[in-house]
Amino acid sequence: MGVPSDDAVVIQKGKVSGDPHVITVNCPDKTGLGCDICRIILEFGLYIAKGDISTDGRWCYIVLWVVPRSGSIIVRWSNLKNRLLSACPSCLVSFYLAQQPTCPPSSPVYLLKFFCLDRKGLLHDVTQVLCELELTIQRVKVTTTPDGRVLDLFFITDNMELLHTKQRQDETCEQLHAVLGELGISCELQLAGPEYEYNHGVSSLSPVVAEELFRSELSQKETRSQALSPDMTKLKKANVIIDNSLSPAHTLLQIHCVNHKGLLYDIMRTLKDCNMQIAYGRFSPNSRGYRDLDLFIQQKDGKKIVDPDKQSALCSRLKEEMLHPLRAIITDRGPDTELLVANPVELCGKGRPRVFYDVTLALKVLGICIFSAEIGRYSTADREWELYRFLLDEKCRFQLSNMVAREHIVDRVRRALMGW
Template sequence: MLLGIFALDVTQVLSELELTIQKVKVTTTPDGRVLDLFFITDNMELLHTKERQDDTYKQLNAVLGESCISCELKLVGPEYERHHGISSLSPAIAEELFRFELSDKETRSQALSPDMAKLKKASVVIDNSLSPVHTLLQIVCVDHKGLFYDVLRTLKDCNIKIAYGRFSLNSKGYRDLDLFIQQNDGKKIVDPDKQDGLCSRLRMEMLHPLRVIISNRGPDTELLVANPVELSGKGRPRVFYDVTQALKSLGICIFSAEIGRYSSSEREWEVYRFLLDENCKFKFSSIGARNQIVDRVRRLLMGW
């Protein structure tokens, strides 16, 4: 479906309606008005029904009020496929965005801030002595938004089942997780290589669940946010909404946005690309301004 509307805050409504944004195009008309085109898909697969469309119209109009001049839902045609191609990433950007881990000495826009450095203290331990049929997985790490999601999707991708578990938050902002797990065959994880591989994978996912950088795209400035795609093909929820809210809080407008899938290092990534409007208070040529944008976006995504 293609959604034409005149406000960026529509992302909140679409998120609540379980409508996934695939691409956004923003156009300014000569008379100063703005046309936003949202290419969306319906997670419930009901957007072809009148009831679903009416509910979408109702909720959008309730939020946007008089700022919305018109709102229209249309089924896209063949022309969408011609314009739906995702631009490729340069090798340098791909290397920075998808690299396995980051160093404290990085000079790039993803250099570890004190908040990010705290993530490196994550502890992942496996214990087979407490249960005759389950492996105990003990995790201690700094809390962040989506932590349970990151742990559960990683275990799912590794074909690990959770029998039961306990979650607690300590006074220093760290989360303690005790999970009793099994392999898909119902057996404990006793192979040392499998244990090491699982612990290493979990540490990596908790160290750096999202990648955020700013780069130049020709004469323009582009914000890129990447997250791993589950083996089931699903991406991380609410990323588009969180990023747009972070940019809005900084007074930065989005000229265009697109979402694409990229394969790197034997895994697939979902990458959100935002071309930023230069007409704002930030000087995108400034390293300090770029770091401030990356920090705000990352903090909102992590819930800090």
């Protein structure tokens, strides 16, 4: 089918340090392209300062101003360009073919297994190495033995599609040995077998825990934690207005909401899953913690959204995804304390990038060791979720049975995930 032209993606670096880099994408259009691009940018730890999107349904033109987030991993700009090119429809295929829903070929899954002595922050340090190597964690199973040793099973895919080569495998193990140092005992990397499917799901949740984790409305505790700062009473809000009077062919979505990491991705993901097509969009710069977004959209059949029920459903879904895109609670799992984090999976099967990285970083900063961890999928009545489970080590400066301490931990984790 051919590949996109190299000119389809252009990255213009900022003239001086601190200036945003400008990413321009100019290629055939497809439903959900904006979501795919925003997801890759989020995966590389970049923050979208502002953006413009324009398409005639056949060809699209996207301009995004991006900056690396403070404390983020080093951005390999050439690799970012290659990843963005891979998301663009081929310039050599017809418009008809470009519009057909396609499922990208799945990358082979590898099992990374290492055995080492435990220490605080170890899991995050390993996760950071994998992120820097552009290896995506699909599943993980981490277990701490009574003698203070850790057996980590990471099921990973390679965004560079090179993990089948000895050079790439050696590079991965060398980087891990470097971060583990004398704590490392063994490291193995091989194609995953039947054990990957065995670890696909998660152990069951009690109905009470599932209800608390997956409810649509924010609890009073979550609402309090969403204050912009401790000395402000104004809470985070999201307003969505639908207007059909300004365009004969498109519905205007006007969005005003609090800013968070991955905001544009969450909006684009929602529209993609709802089969909405964007004709034009403008993402305004951050203003006092809020962002404005104007989008001219159509339904998949090329018509405006005129049905009041469809309008109401879309507005409610967008508000939920902007205010509550990630879920986090602490609960009891037998005698242990468990942190649960969940995020919705796109209809194409992809979960949100860097969640495991952000959670392990927050726990490392708090000085909390992770006794065990696992990632799996969990299905509710209306969608599939990516579920992260962390059993927390009781030997930390927090009294984990204390409700105030638990709320503090959840708040720090949520703020790390949202970039606050």
